[in-house]
Amino acid sequence: MEPASEPASSRFEEVRVSGFGDFCGAVEQRRDKTIFVYFTGDKDAEGRSWCPDCEEAEPVVLEGRKHIPEDAVFIYCQVGDRPYPRSWW
Template identity: 65%
Template sequence: MAACEELSVSGFEEFSRAVEQHPGKTIFAYFSGSKDAEGKSWCPDCVRAEPVVRAGLKHVGEGCVFIYCQVGERSYWKDPNNDFRKKLKITAVPTLLKYGTPQKLVESECLQDNLVEMLFSED
C-alpha cells in the first residue's frame, strides 16, 4: 500500500490545481525539466536526481501527496518571469520541496540520499 499519493503534472496551472485539490495535506513537490517524447528531460541534473528522489519516497509519512511537476521547455524555464520563479521562488531545477514550508533541496542537494530522506521524513 502506498503511503503517499503520487501525481504527475505539467506546468504551473496544473501544479496549482493539484495543490488546491489536497487542502490540509502535507505536499512534497519535485520540479524537473520537462521530458521529450522519449521520456528524457532537457535537464541532466534532473535525470540524475529523479531515481534518488523516488527512492527517498519510502520515507514519506502516511497521507502525504507527492507531486512530480515538469516545469516546461528549457526556453520557458530560462525566462526570469515564468510563474515558477515568480510565484514559487524556484530558482533552479531539480528542486524538491515541502510545500508551504522553507524546506527545500536544490540542484545537487537532490542527488544526496541523506538530504532527500531527511526532507521526506521530518515533521
C-alpha cells in the same frame, strides 16, 4: 492532471502535473495534506529531461518516496521545455 503510478507499497497519493496552473490546482485540492514536490524539466520521447540536474536527481528523489509519510501527497511537476521554466519560477 493525471495520477501517476504508485509503488505497490505506497501509502501516499502521487499526482503528476504539467505546468504552473496544474501545479497550483493540485496543491489547492490537497492543502490539508503534507505535500512533497519534485519539479523537473519536460521529458523527450525517450523519457529524458532536457535538464541534466533533473536527470541526475530523479533516481534519488524517486527512491526517497519510500520515506513519505502515510496520507501525504507527492506531486511530480514537469515545468515545461528548456526556455519556459524561467518565466514562472
